[in-house]
Amino acid sequence: MSSRERILGRVRRALADVPQDDTPYAQAVCRDYLRQHGDHGAEETVDLLAENLVDYRAVVHRCAAGELPGLIAHLLGERGSQSVLVPPGLDESWLADTDVKRVADLPDSTPHELDRIDSVITGCALAVAETGTLVLDGSPDQGRRRISLIPDHHICVVRVPEQVVSSIPQALERLAPGRPLTWISGPSATSDIELDRVEGVHGPRTLEVVLVSG
């Protein structure tokens, strides 16, 4: 007998005492929890996102669409970045004001090569206000998962208010499970030393979030 058959057989025998129950799953669980916490307007939801991002040590900037290239140039300059990793489908105009060296993530570029790049700019799939979370789903403006991981400085652009949802239940509704997803809430951190939070371990130690409106 294969291990598969053995395990499934054990499960069935273990449940022999349980009465038959064919309630469809949709009715089997009582979901009377909230779809979102509090009733915020679109603008308040964006404010809440900004507040929670800052609470977990992300740096938040807000600007109008026209100001974005200038702001990005400023952020890269301030950081002293010599090179910036760019996902294949990033809006070219975002980088119009900077002459920092752009690096594409090629299929054969190695992790070691990516490790020598100072910054990365991506868009996102959506952001969750209640938890201060950005979700990346590998769309062309975000690129592969590794590019937002290896450089030490990540600039993530969120279009507000349309990319912002209030809560986790609302976020899951909008995401496609088949895509590789990365949920990011602040820069990398650890609670492993005396159960107290310290920022900055393996992921980007600086996370800058640009909330762009209009």
Place this chain on the structure above:
Amino acid sequence: MSATYLGMPGFPPPSHPAFPSFPQAAREAVRDETLRGNLRHATHTIRAKRAGAVAELADWAALREAGKQIKDHTLRHLDRYLEQVEEAVTAAGGTVHWAVDAQEANRIVAGLVRATGETEVVKVKSMATQEIGLNEALEAEGIRAYETDLAELIVQLGKDRPSHILVPAIHRNRGEIRDIFRSQMSAWGRPAPEGLTDAPAELAEAARLHLREKFLRARVGVSGANFVVAETGTLVVVESEGNGRMCLTLPETLISVVGIEKVVPTWRDLEVFLQTLPRSSTAERMNPYTSMWTGTADEDGPSTFHLVLLDNGRTDTLADEVGRQALRCIRCSACLNVCPVYERVGGHAYGSVYPGPIGAILSPQLRGTASEIDASLPYASSLCGACYEVCPVAIDIPEVLVHLRERVVQGGPVTRGGNRVVLQPAKGHAAERAAMRVARWALTHPGVLRGGQRLASRTRRFHPRSLPGPGRAWTGTRDLPAVPAEPFRDWWQRTHGDGEGSE
């Protein structure tokens, strides 16, 4: 322990020679003042924060109930959902393996690593791989496993054992961590930076530098998973540092070892656990990084993905009507952080990778109660109930503890290795059972009870303060109750009696 101890079992030769019984280990641990200080500091830090994070959600009780129902439903139809997981993961380009026990899981993983031609793997913190002793098994095959979670790294470098589910190095303070890094890092790769201090930020930086080269060159990653979604075949890993993302995305081959109880039926179910897990474990609204992947993706992340579904005692646990609720556990460790026993003795005394209240009900079910440590674990509690209160999936830990105590003392039918067997009552409890038989006889014979009480009252001057023989262990931690000068029933008869007397 040589004497019979009526409050806590002492057992014949243990089958886990490495682990003494809980009371024996606890006696050592509570004398370690550094350990007690470290644990007190860490558990108290997190307790207040967790309460705050939970209080932010007005619907916490409803989320907790939904989490419980989702898990109960899944366990009740586990065969169906496991088959669904297999189908979905396979359709998404992954390969599914089934492992009945630790040995088989280790053999599968070692074989998969060998097939890649690699001799090292990077690991994401995972309870399942700790449970099966994967690192040691790989070592025996000439494969080196690098732990990449900061706390696991501290444990691995210190040749230590984990003592907490979430923070395996909770028993170490910052000074001890600095000393371990300074003395051990060079043997494993990049040495600790010159002049490393005990500032947490510097320690985190040292770990970043030490592990970076390992991440960048890694070809094989090994992980567990917090959740597996049956309908989509999606695996979820919740973490903080980014070491998880490194191990899950940079290697060419990813091997995930996952307990069969980690399944949830639908994508939507994550909306419950992604709210309750981070707040319960690190007291954060959301942990810094959560990775979700479904099989393999075109040119993003590993091109080969293996899922090893692990039983290793879980189906035996599922067969116990009361004990099966332990399989709802999502490994948040909130119960450890509030437990007065854990706070004082630490995790090592539990003799398992699952310490604290959840460990006290999980280990004796996954491993059986044959060994000294496993038979003593159901007693490693004051039954105060704080663990049940904070559990985000409402596992009634005290209920299961009492149930397991009963099993240890009285024996009875259990499932081991998929077979129904009848457990013998524990030998160490012979004196306790004899005392209970005498009590039952006396209490059902009023004349005997009356005579005995009077005899006890008249001889009270001669009573010892502790019991001789097998009773000595009982009075080792308790005072023998003082007997009154006059039995209550005599006093009642004398002061309230109707004069007719009962003699």
